[in-house]
Amino acid sequence: MSSVSNLLVIGNGPVGHKFLEALVQSGKADDYKVTIFGEEPHAAYDRVQLTAWFETRDAKDINMVPDGFYNDNGFTLYTNDKITRIDRIRSVVTSEQGVEVYFDKIVLATGSYPFVPPVLGHDRENTFVYRTIEDLEAITAAAQKGKVGAVIGGGLLGLEAAKALKDLGLETHVIEFAPRLMAVQVDDGGGAMLRKKIEDLGVSVHTQKNTQQICDGENTCHKMIFADGQELETDLLVFSAGIRPRDELARNTGLGMGARGGVVINNNCQSSDPNIYAIGEVALWDNRIYGLIAPGSAMAQAAVDHMTGTGDSEFAGADMSTKLKLMGVDVASIGDAHGNTPNCRAYTYVNDREEIYKKIVVSEDDKHLLGAVLIGDAAEYGSLLQFMLNKMELPPEPEGLILPQVEGHSTGIGVDALPDSAQLCSCMNVSKADVVSVVEAGAATIADIKDSTNAATGCGGCAALITQVLNAELEKLGVEVNRDLCEHFAYTRQDLYNIIRVEKIKTFEELLEKHGSGLGCDICKPTIGSLLASCWNEYILEKPLQGLQDTNDYFLGNIQKDGTYSIVPRIAGGEITADKLIVLGEIAKKYNLYTKITGGQRIDLFGARSEQLPIIWKELVSEGFESGHAYGKSMRTCKSCVGSTWCRYGVQDSVAMAIMLENRYKGLRAPHKLKMAVSGCTRECAEAQSKDVGVIATEKGWNLYVCGNGGMKPRHADLFASDIDDATLIKTIDRFFMFYIRTADRLQRTSVWMNNMEGGLEYLKSVIIDDKLGLCEELENDMSRIVGTYQCEWKTTTEDPKKVECFNHFINSDASDDNVVFVKEREQIRPIKKTERENLIAVG
Amino acid sequence: MSKWINICHLDDIPANTGRCALLNKEQIAIFHINDGEKRIYAVSNYCPFSEANIISRGIVGNLGDKTVVASPLYKQHFELTTGECLEDENVTIKIYPVRLDGDTVQLAA
Incomplete structure (x- = not known):
């Protein structure tokens, strides 16, 4: 029997959470008593999506933790508390709130903090950083009192912050020290195009600006004074000038540190103390901090593999290529984006009309891709990245890779050439082999692949590439993807739509005669009934259409388990007068119907027998109600x-x-x-x-x-x-x-x-x-x-005695279906249960 | 020796739909199929899966060479000539003798 060791995870950000997920996946979570400390009030959330929080202001939307995750796995989470001391001699940690926890292993995932340059006035009120939900809440509150906002820092996060300010309705400025935006990831040409696009969105961009002082403004809260003597007035100020590792805990406990901070780790993510691992932005590997989610996830996996012995992945650096959407602008950067490799060649495509900039950097012999910058259209990101990562040979004239494609000629990657190890989705770490294996197991659509591998559910940049792999694999397997509607029509629904439109077909019989075979079935009939309705919008109980309708459409009600129907009159927008509410109440009472409020803000009346439907609806229509189409697709x-x-x-x-x-x-x-x-x-x-x-x-x-x-x-x-x-x-x-x-x-x-x-x-x-x-x-x-x-189907129906006749349960009798029996529950009717019915018969 | 009882006129059952008849306290689903040729079928109106009398409200059609009705509640298919359920070979619904006398639909009493 293996003993349980105490595992402490310090930090509950995205990377700390990835570690926990990987631990659960390893199947070894039971070998550890896991305790997690997070200093924020929320459980782990996806910081990358922080800007999305602005759309809903609901932390649940960016939550990363499935319900019950901690409980189900026996993990203990402390939020709102942080570890202040690691005692490596006694093997115990102490938290700010005085909690003491013994440990055998520690995983440091404390992340980073935003760097605030020490300019004069940096600590004035109404200055912020952009890191946590609480930061965003503070910014939101301040924005209500101001008109102008400025962001110091024109990098990736700075532009995210600028989008947030813009969305809050502020006049927005971005201040960048370097000569261009996103100076690390994009080159001059790309930076210029990016600037143009960002300015088109109404954000003012100021480059080569060195903020020297922040003081009182004349019309606004602050005035920023730059080294060149220019000034900018703003009400609130957000610093986004880079990150620094949060390493004070590690420093105080004497772990090996980098000269400029960061916990030094080996390929297994162990610090100088083999029982203490460090992952994510606090870790320093090969003198480098990795401020992206994908390397953080790779570190988390390497730490789990090493600790549990369940895998052999190591962290050996990471490709920092990235694709993102900033304020709706596609931006991608791959490898040596600046062309720093000696003797490399570059090819550039610039389209000023659509504001697109694309550049590839290739080796001297044109054979290998070294880097790329894509602004305004990053569709080629997936295939370019594969060329670089897998060192695949480029096609002759590699510039074709970024030139607009002439119809029918694809210069994209040949997916068969990709090795199985090729990582197609970097967000979710899904390889080509993973995709191939789920296709072999039966996945046939991109949705299937998303379901089973999570591929393309992150940034989505790989979706096109994964579709290509999917199609190639299906073809290899000899799977002919049969999208025929059913045995009667060798067409897809979309094909049939076009046929009906072009040939102006008005009936199922006509379509069947010209393009189908047999009698039809319960698949094609309702589908074609729906198509005919979408195209021509004729009354659906018209003779040739009547037999196509599912019972709900035939009876213009929702069939219930006992064969009765429910009635849902339209209450547009959920707004209803007292008089109309009374009408519904009176009708429900008169016909002894069960009433319930629906999720769509309407009133559902249950328990109507088919022959009662036209009678009840006649009353409803005369009181000004119309069909709610609750029964239809x-x-x-x-x-x-x-x-x-x-x-x-x-x-x-x-x-x-x-x-x-x-x-x-x-x-x-x-x-x-x-x-x-x-x-x-x-x-x-x-x-x-x-x-x-x-x-x-x-x-x-x-x-x-x-x-x-x-x-x-x-x-x-x-x-x-x-x-x-x-x-x-x-x-x-x-x-x-x-x-x-x-x-x-x-x-x-x-x-x-x-x-x-x-x-x-x-x-x-x-x-x-x-x-x-x-x-x-x-x-x-x-x-x-x-x-x-538009017509109200119920009005039309109640006016036609021939149609009303069709609602009778029997064609040759006025009797009702005696199998329909109700009992009372909570003062209303409900269908009798089977056991109750048996008792009834025994007694009766 | 069975006696044929008049139930309704064929036109009372719109083509390619069904209606339910009551005969000797039994509920019988009658289907009128017309693909150029008029045909008539009669099976029990009781669906053993849903335990409700709703078979007459199903959509009719064919699967392969079988003429079927699909139960409107849970969509099992029953062959109209034999009453056999295509999804579950252990389940069969009752079939009834039915005929057309001119355009009059008749069931055997």
């Missing part, structure tokens, strides 16, 4: 909060917007159900980011989010457009819905559609916002035709 509701009308925080009238949107899209049939919501401010009470289309009010207009989902597989919606006005919002949603309806698979929610989309969010934006495919006018026209031909 169609637009359901647009949830809202009360917004600026009542709420002291609201900035726009979210209810009016929600009602307008719900009424616009009501009845729209789609590959799956569609949900919407509108929130009146960033507090997001309507939970718009869990909807297919979410709208959140801003001071200047609306932010539009798309492809969110609640339910079984929650997905946070992606921000699609910011600060847009009403007309742009509607136009964008029109296009978005119609493009989804055209291109999604059957029963594919927008979230999965997005996960499967090659090119992802950026591609979707290029189609919907930039109109890359030249489709937008058509999409808008399609939507406007559907909006213009």
